[in-house]
Amino acid sequence: MKIITVEEHFMSKRVNDRIKEMMLKQGDVNLSMYNYVDNFVENSLITNLDEKRIAYMDKVGVDAQVVGYGNNPPMSISGHDAVELCRLANDELYEAIQKYPGRFYGYATIPVGEPKEAVKEIERCVKELGFVGVMVQGTYQGHFLDEKRFLPIFEKCAELDIPMYFHPGAVNDNVYNAYYKGDWSDNVTRTFSGYGLGWHYEVGVHIVRLILAGVLDRLPNLKIIIGHWGELMPYYFDRMDMGLNQFVTGLKHPISYYFKNNIYTNPSGMFFKDDMDFCLKTFGADHILWGQDFCYLNNEFVNTDNVKSFLEEYDIDKETKEKIAHGNAEKLFKI
Secondary structure (H helix, E strand, O other): OOOEEEEEEEOOHHHHHHHHHHHHHOOOOOOOOOOOOHHHHOOOOOOOOOHHHHHHHHHHOOOEEEEEEOOOOHHHOOHHHHHHHHHHHHHHHHHHHHOOOOOEEEEEOOOOOOHHHHHHHHHHHHHOOOOOEEEEEOOEOOEOOOOHHHHHHHHHHHHHOOOEEEEOOOOOHHHHHHHHOOOOOHHHHHHHHOOOOHHHHHHHHHHHHHHHOOHHHHOOOOOEEEOHHHHOHHHHHHHHHHHOOHHHHOOOOOHHHHHHHHEEEOOOOOOOHHHHHHHHHHOOHHHEOOOOOOOOOOOOOOOOHHHOHHHHHOOOOHHHHHHHHHHHHHHHHOO
């Protein structure tokens, strides 16, 4: 069975080092997030798309990865620097993809804070570099992307018929302090606010904000991907349809309609049977993709080497299994 995974990552050491230099010049000594990439340099799993990654993919049965920038993306900075570093990151990803045709596909990294330039970069990445989507990480400097100034980004993705992947990012400092700090260690707070829970709530809220702002009514063919089995949202489809009904929102459809028609999800390495059972019922098989979240979850605590075997052993018919394994991705990304 062919496997295409759609939430996989790389990071550019050149881009990361440039951002650290900029922060030091600005007097910002809080470099902990930008030192994060250094944890992966030793084994080069995230900074290189090379024989080592290909060998791993072959070992676990992944035929192709759709790759986007990982933590600390250049989209998080502003001005000319953001434009330049996003372009550098995309060029670096493109060069790596060319070495292994059919094994890697790319999401564009865009300077979200400069919407006109972001639109230009999307156009370049799709038409010149052959990228198949856009990936954004979290909010932009604390701003959700439902603000009107960001609409041209969504319009360009809809025009080019490419999906936008909304990946988690660091939560706002005020939210971090109010919601996640407590009588526990800083490490627990970071995890609680991040992949332990907080990231996923924030992505879910982000998508509901886009729906409430009318972005999907305005752009009914826009396609969005969210990971981690829908970032908690499928469990509240009925509740949102009841509380945020069309009389309240003025939308053309119930909230769940947009999730089931415009939005796709994948496990992001969360290979849990109960979660998949529920999302098959709520999203439907046509809107489920497959994803490993490489290389973040392969460590001493979590191992996702069962990326293929989990799906092979899951009890659904062959046709549905093939859709989820590769068919839906091939259709969505046109690959």
